[in-house]
Amino acid sequence: MNEEIGLWFPGSRPPVTPVDALAALVTCDEDLRARKHAALRAYAGQTDRLVEVVGEEHFAQWWDEEAFVAGHDDDG
Numbered sequence: 001m002n003e004e005i006g007l008w009f010p011g012s013r014p015p016v017t018p019v020d021a022l023a024a025l026v027t028c029d030e031d032l033r034a035r036k037h038a039a040l041r042a043y044a045g046q047t048d049r050l051v052e053v054v055g056e057e058h059f060a061q062w063w064d065e066e067a068f069v070a071g072h073d074d075d076g
Helices: 030-041 044-054 056-062
Strands: 024-027 065-068
Touching: 030 044, 030 056, 044 056
Parallel strands: none
Antiparallel strands: 024 065
8 A cells, every 4th residue: 555655765665663652542433533634534635545545434444543752751
């Protein structure tokens, strides 16, 4: 899919963090999922091609969860 629509720069890979290394993992309820999906689809120029490739339902499912890693303090 990356080769077809260019999600990542050539030679790069998406970041992957093991679940046990996450600071938080939030699962969206139906209302939040719907609002988040509507907000993302408002940027049609950035999302239409991806939706065309994976389908509207799969695209929406991708945003069911939000994963966060802990930030690093500049002081070390």
